[in-house]
Amino acid sequence: MFAIKKRFLGTFTEVFLEDINTGVCVSCIPDHGAQLNHLNLLKNGKSHALLWSAHTAHEFTEQSIPYFSGSHLFPFPNRIDGGRYSFNGDKLKLNCNETSNYNALHGLIFNKPFELQKTETDSAFAKAEFSYSTNTRHPGFPFLYTIAITYTIFKNKLLVETRVRNNDDKKFLFGLGSHPYINTGTSINKLLVQHPGTSSLELNNRMIPTGNTTPDLRFLKAYTLGTTTLDHCFVLSPNHKMAVTRIIDPIKNLNIEIRQENSEGRYNFLQLYTSPDRNSIAVEPMTCAPDAFNNDKGILFLEPEDTYTSYFEIALT
Structure with a gap:
């Protein structure tokens, strides 16, 4: 039977959705962006930890937060060049963090x-919804909105749904992304990666797209990472199906699937980032490209009082 519990992580509260009989669980930090922390899923009667997770307040503040581990990204994922963009004739400036x-x-x-x-x-699942609403307009994004993150955990799958509502009287532009780091306890040098992307965006020395794409067919079949370093954004052509990224741990016989909606206006971009310590790989579903506020690649718009919803899953098979 699933239950919901809380614990303190320093000054933060962590909320767990867990099945105490199997060890299956997901946790998040509502006080810090509903940030995803723990995820344990079941295979062959045993639960397996699948994410780079903070177990102490020090780990959360010194590792998870700086690396955006498990963060949800709105109104844009990745980067905006110099924090500057224009919309509806207004020149806007975001903080360059x-x-x-x-x-x-x-x-x-x-x-x-x-x-x-x-x-x-x-007995079969647990679900929790967390939300955040603005009541003032940010100088770099002067719009009012509510964003809700819903976690639904089953024995061998986590469903993460994001819902955005425009509470303003004017249309706004936006993109979504999430930033989970897959970590099985095995060095990523020994992991295999497979996904349907056939090209990645060419980036300049500040990680901003140049406008060109680079063919990349390496990951159409399971590809052993070895010493490969990744900080790449792959383009996934909308096909009205789920785009599936597989992270395979041959040492522990684990196949982790990150499944993202892959149709018009959904998660049609995939960022992969290998951690410097080679212990985890960020698999980031995104609805738009880096610098989408300027290049329009995948950018979305939401009319007043309208709502947008999309989701991705992490499953263990």
Whole structure:
């Protein structure tokens, strides 16, 4: 039977949805962007930890937060060049929190306080919804909105749904992304990666797309990472199906699938990032490209009082 529990992680509260009989669980930090932390799923009667997770307050503040581990990204994932863009004739400026490249990085909600709105549990699953609403207009994104993150965990799958509502009287532009780091305890040098992308965006020395794409067929079949370093955004052509990225651990016989909606206006971009310590790989579903506020690749628009919903899954097979 699934249950919902809380614990303190320093000054933060962590909410767990867990099955105490199997060890299956998911947790998030509502006070910090409803950030995904733990995920354990079941295979052959045994639960397996699948994410780079913080077990202490020190790990969360010193590792998870700086690397955006498990963060949700809105109104843009990845980067905005110099934090500058124009919309509806207005020139807007976002804070450049990536100081090394002088870019705006990963949106505006990753550290915002979300509130637990509702929960549901039974023997097969647990569900919890967290939301955050603006009541003032940010100078770099002067719009009012509500964003809700819903986690639904089953024995061998996590469903993550994001819902955005425009509470303003004017249309706004946006993109979504999430930033989970897959970590099985095995060095990523020994992992295999497979996904349907056949090209990646060419980036300049500040990690901003140049407008060109680079063919890349390496991952159409399971590809052993070895010493490969990745910080690449792959383009996934909309096909009205789920785009599936597989992270395969041959040592532990684990096949982790990150399944993202792959149709018009959904998660049609995939960012892969290998951690410097070679212990985890970020698999990031995104609805748009880096710098989408300027290049329009995958950019979405939401009319007043309208709502947008999309989802991705992490499954263990």
